[in-house]
Amino acid sequence: MSVRLGALLAFDALLLTAALNPIAASPGAPLSLDAPTQPRFVVLVALCVGVLSVAAFFCVRGILVGEEFDLKGSDGNQDMLVQRLLAAYCSSIDAQMRMIRMASLTTIAGGIMAAAISFAIMLVKMNA
Numbered sequence: 128m129s130v131r132l133g134a135l136l137a138f139d140a141l142l143l144t145a146a147l148n149p150i151a152a153s154p155g156a157p158l159s160l161d162a163p164t165q166p167r168f169v170v171l172v173a174l175c176v177g178v179l180s181v182a183a184f185f186c187v188r189g190i191l192v193g194e195e196f197d198l199k200g201s202d203g204n205q206d207m208l209v210q211r212l213l214a215a216y217c218s219s220i221d222a223q224m225r226m227i228r229m230a231s232l233t234t235i236a237g238g239i240m241a242a243a244i245s246f247a248i249m250l251v252k253m254n255a
Contacts, residue, residue, distance in 0.1 A: 129190055132223070135230055136186040139179055142234065146175045146241040149248055158248050168248060175240040182233035189226030192219050 149172055152159035162169045198208070 129223070132186045132189045132227055132230065135227065135234060136183060136190070139183045139186060139230075139234055139237075142238050142241055143176060143179045143183070146172060146179060146237070146244070149245070157252065158245060160248065165251075168244065168251075171240070171244050175237055175244055178233055178240060179237035182230050182237055185226050185230035185233060189223045189230060192222045192226065 149158045149160045150162075150169060154161070160168050160172070198211075200207075
């Protein structure tokens with residue numbers, strides 16, 4: 128599961144790079160934005176970056192989920208220790224699944240936003 132989260136985090140990084148391109152591009156580049164004359168597009172790009180940053184947060188949070196358990200009351204009972212370890216493992220898997228689901232959905236939303244914004248910028252540039 129951590130491998131999937133790591134791959135999704137790398138994909139988020141690529142999408143963030145693509146989403147930031149219109150703001151970071153040199154003036155005159157095909158997708159470059161001029162903040163004073165195109166503030167709406169700049170705000171949309173910033174929102175897209177925000178969504179992709181949230182997706183990256185969910186990925187990192189899922190990777191950092193640990194198996195925590197409490198030994199209080201076990202008094203050296205091996206069966207209780209095994210049961211608590213298994214319960215902690217199952218709980219961490221559930222948490223990772225929740226995080227990967229949320230990260231996937233926000234990554235898809237951010238990717239669609241980035242593509243739509245780039246397409247809209249190209250249409251405006253072609254009609255100008």
